[in-house]
Amino acid sequence: MKRGSYMLGLKKLFPDKMDLNKLIFRIGEVSKMLNVSTRQLRYWEKKGYIESIRDEKGSSRVFNMENFTRVSLIKYYLDKGFTLVRANEITQTNMSNMAYLRRFVMYAFQDIEMIENQPAINLGYFDDEKTSILYGFIDKNDEVKYRVIKNKEEDR
Missing domain, CATH: 1.10.1660.10 (Multidrug-efflux Transporter Regulator; Chain: A; Domain 2)
Incomplete structure (x- = not known):
C-alpha cells in the first residue's frame, strides 16, 4: 500500500x-x-x-x-x-x-495521507510497540472505514 x-x-x-x-x-x-x-x-x-x-x-x-x-x-x-x-x-x-x-x-489527528489514491486520516499508532498506524477514511458510499497499516518508517 x-x-x-x-x-x-x-x-x-x-x-x-x-x-x-x-x-x-x-x-x-x-x-x-x-x-x-x-x-x-x-x-x-x-x-x-x-x-x-x-x-x-x-x-x-x-x-x-x-x-x-x-x-x-x-x-x-x-x-x-x-x-x-x-x-x-x-x-x-x-x-x-x-x-x-x-x-x-x-x-488523535496526525495527518491526512494518500492510501491507494484516497485521502486517509492518520489517527496515530495502533499498538504500543508503534509498529502499525490506524487510518480512517470515507468510502465511495460515504461509510466510515478503518484500516491498520504497518508503519513503513519502522522498516528503515
Whole structure:
C-alpha cells in the first residue's frame, strides 16, 4: 500500500494547543448562523443557560466557541420538542462529552495521507510497540472505514 503526504504541513494548521474558545461570535452572527433570535439568546443568558462576554469596547454581547456550542445544542433539542429546561439539562450533560471529543480529536489527528489514491486520516499508532498506524477514511458510499497499516518508517 502506497503512503504519501497528501497536504504538506497540515499538522501545523491544527496545533496541539489550539484554543477554540478564542473564536468569538457576535450575538447577531450567532442568531443568523443558528436561526435563534437575539431576544431568545438574551433570555437564555438571563436564565443562566448561556453566558456571553463583552467585546473590547464593552458594548456588544459576544460568545466564545463553548457558548456557541451550547446555543447550538439547546436549539437542536428545542427543535426536537424538548422544553427549554430539559434542552438545557441535556446540553449540560453533552457539553462534557463534546469537550472530550474535541480533546480526543486534537490528540488523535496526525495527518491526512494518500492510501491507494484516497485521502486517509492518520489517527496515530495502533499498538504500543508503534509498529502499525490506524487510518480512517470515507468510502465511495460515504461509510466510515478503518484500516491498520504497518508503519513503513519502522522498516528503515
